[in-house]
Amino acid sequence: MSAMARTLDPRQIRADFPILHRTVGGGERLVYLDSGATSQKPVQVLDAERTFAETSNAAVHRGAHQLAEEATEAYEQARGQIAAFIGVHPAEVVFTKNATEGINLVAYAMSNAATSGDAAARFRLDPGDEIVVTEMEHHANLVPWQELCRRTGATLRWLGVTDEGRLDLSRLDEVITPRTRLVAFAHQSNVLGTINPVPPIVARAAEVGALTLLDACQSVPHAEVDFHAHGVDFAVFSGHKMLGPSGVGVLYGRRELLEVMPPFLTGGSMIEVVTMTESTFAAPPQRFEAGVPMVSQAVGLAAAVRYLTSVGMERITAHERLLTEAALGTLSAIDGVRILGPTTTADRGSAVSFVVDGVHPHDVSQVLDAHGVAVRVGHHCAWPLHRRLGVPASVRASFYLYNELADIEPLAAGILEAQALFGATAPGPERSGGTVACA
């Protein structure tokens, strides 16, 4: 409540992020607008990891000595805090190395279901069965399903994207059919910022008995998300995009499903009984965490969750909305800049992607970088979406709680400079949308 009342002061936040005080290039202030790729980490997270390493480091779930017990306790406490943050039960939280592993875990568990007996029937895929994704997916939520289809003979279908960068739900009932076994979709596009409507998709999936998997990589860091409330079966996100360490991610799975889902990675700590000829497996979440896990990273991620909670997710969302609104306004006003995706903040997060007519995105970023502005360029691991929008690549500025309104001005200035240097105004061949045909 009081958290909502106060708006967020990014200068106060920035004090916690050592890297934001460095300069780049010839002494420019670092303007970090690439949190959509990976966020920076506050001292609270770095300290949590360090303290763990210096006091309680040990292999978890394997030792009976004091250090091992402290480490196990820290690891499971981290699981509990992260579970509470996303509104789920701790046994529904599986630690993975990143979101990509989480998605692959479900995809491989589904192909493993073929040889895993009747209990796993829910996950089995036969030729003719269908997996549904969307055209705005990150490669991480597309390629694993293509590969799953290739392994099983199932068919991949997808929901299209409108010119405005919204999911085209007009064909929802045609695309999700009784043959659909799983629907995997992004909660928030890492390119467009578009926030997809979960309820109609989950409802349609339920109607046809399909599983759902939510790619929450770009939502959990930026807004309050409750997976139980959303009613999805699975969800994934990465620690490194939410102030946490690299090397840790989360797969959420509904308890009843994890209970019967076949394992993916096998080895130590996920077994029940092992003989030379066969093995049985532990209950979830351990069943899905083979080998010595990323303990200090889980501890760091829990510290990140505490940090985010103490700032307040609603304040963070509101702050980002402010920045996004300003960025959309400033960039739209530049001649030759075209925003990809929604141009208002309604159902939209803080990733702002755009193209500059006649200037290749990498040339834009080169100029921005020379001024200390860090943006991402390329297809942002969403190549099909770029193809759909008719551009080979784009520039993305993405904001987080430590960004300030003052970060937008150097972004705009850099774009203008790039236009002057490389732009269509300069002599040379016809250029459009960042594509150059040299013929």
Place this chain on the structure above:
Amino acid sequence: MSAMARTLDPRQIRADFPILHRTVGGGERLVYLDSGATSQKPVQVLDAERTFAETSNAAVHRGAHQLAEEATEAYEQARGQIAAFIGVHPAEVVFTKNATEGINLVAYAMSNAATSGDAAARFRLDPGDEIVVTEMEHHANLVPWQELCRRTGATLRWLGVTDEGRLDLSRLDEVITPRTRLVAFAHQSNVLGTINPVPPIVARAAEVGALTLLDACQSVPHAEVDFHAHGVDFAVFSGHKMLGPSGVGVLYGRRELLEVMPPFLTGGSMIEVVTMTESTFAAPPQRFEAGVPMVSQAVGLAAAVRYLTSVGMERITAHERLLTEAALGTLSAIDGVRILGPTTTADRGSAVSFVVDGVHPHDVSQVLDAHGVAVRVGHHCAWPLHRRLGVPASVRASFYLYNELADIEPLAAGILEAQALFGATAPGPERSGGTVACA
């Protein structure tokens, strides 16, 4: 040279490890004898990670701004230093989250070969084909192969273990046959300390055209290892057992093999071209590193490698031999203590596992823990080996460069105390080998 001349001074080493200065329980000195499970980390490693996070943290291989370039540089430099440490080419080093993932990667790549065209024929498994392991494998190098066999219809075979805890090579030619497609074996047993002879196994595998995978989890941290010299096709190890962070491991793969091996985890950063219907994949090692990787952990592991190199691997091996010799001597001298595995230091590393007649391993460890001595108890993820040796569990003391001769005395004292408290001398039912039959 000079490194070899000087013996290692553990007191000097210990100064670099903050955790070794803490006390446990009621103020006891921590005697950490569980490095076989996970090692402790020197400040040099913790500082390397921290410095990276505070100055160059960014998503690697994805950005064009200065931070992203610095991060990519740090990540690839780490790969190069680690490659040099194990005598291989950087493109042969794949970062994984742990050794377990590395083994699963190869196992899944082999089942994926079924749908990956002719280039991957080398990896294909048909019913009737065979995978060979040994009876002393860690679950991480056993269960993934059981599962691969279940998926493909191939058969798992294994080399047995002698009563002395050595690999039984007498049946080598019977077990490894022209039907064998892959031989996976531990370089050094995590229970027995036994160092297995690589040349005869690699030679026999070559004879029948089988691939080889070396589980080097327990060798790379403790001795100089050169995978090219060993001539193995694949090898794995974990960062957390060699002074590095948790959450990072390495798969080594021979270049020509990685070139044609199908991918495992799919998603961002491992692709070449992605459309909605199909994708092509990048060259190794990127092909096998889907998603944002564990960058700061790779940087930390490189710092660990530099630390180990600066101390000198030969000095470390020699120091551990000293400790092992002393431990074997002291423990053998205790009535009722039975050492599992070789009782001399010939072809033997520093893991010393034992049972105390009539006292359950967990009760031994409880007494040891009360005196600050951290050992591992249980089957150490090598349950079939324990069955083979006729014991359900054992106590393992494992040494590393920071251990001192003085660490052995409290170990011995604790065992004597456990015998007095729980031992066969006490009234009660018959007890043997830690097993208690209450009937």
Place this chain on the structure above:
Amino acid sequence: MRLTAEHQEIILAHYRAPHHSGLREPYDAEVQRFNPTCGDELTLRVRRKGEGEQAAIEDVSYQVQGCSISQASVSVMADLVIGRTAREAEELHTEIAALLRERAPESGAWPSHLGDAAAFRDVSHHPARIKCALLCWAALRQALS
């Protein structure tokens, strides 16, 4: 793990001279359970009269391969539940499990109706050993269900 001297004494007493141990006939249900952390195992037999919640537990017999905690725990459990109903056993299980998982070392002694189980209070700081103490209770629940 550290046990207070008094608790250690109680556990050792059961460990050295376990109550009701052995596998006896006749029995109505037999359950075998593994402790996945350590690989130890327990075989538990129950003889009961009646069905459901009101079934009377007439005998509990067992064979255990495990540490002193698991051995003492099954001995203590047999003392507590023989002669009780299935429902009472379930309540004891719930109460002991809750106390073990509570992890409030300060929270005084355990209630006296838990008998020698009170000695397991110290185990509550030790997640791995909680499983040792609860192995027999989980087996009993299964045998009664």
Place this chain on the structure above:
Amino acid sequence: MRLTAEHQEIILAHYRAPHHSGLREPYDAEVQRFNPTCGDELTLRVRRKGEGEQAAIEDVSYQVQGCSISQASVSVMADLVIGRTAREAEELHTEIAALLRERAPESGAWPSHLGDAAAFRDVSHHPARIKCALLCWAALRQALS
């Protein structure tokens, strides 16, 4: 990425008015190559006389979708290799690739026989952009092989 003003000028000149650009006929080999980091692509045609190392490169024509570095690089490359032998082109490729990967910013100017390629010296600090500069060279090697 930061380019010195002088190098930026050279690159911009090629970028604004690329040499030998377009896809021409006849040709002996056509190669299409993607830059996996950015997804950009280059189509390159070569017309040559003779075979193997001694083949004379008579024309290089191309169409490129890419950043200023990749566009300038193929323009510079065409200048350098047209009229040379396959072997000489290979040597230039090797030399430029080595210089780009050397990452020794201090190591003075590039040799004058590399012509305008010298402007790419600053790229050598930037792994991602090295691929942009080398895309055309890799395509040429493939087209000549």
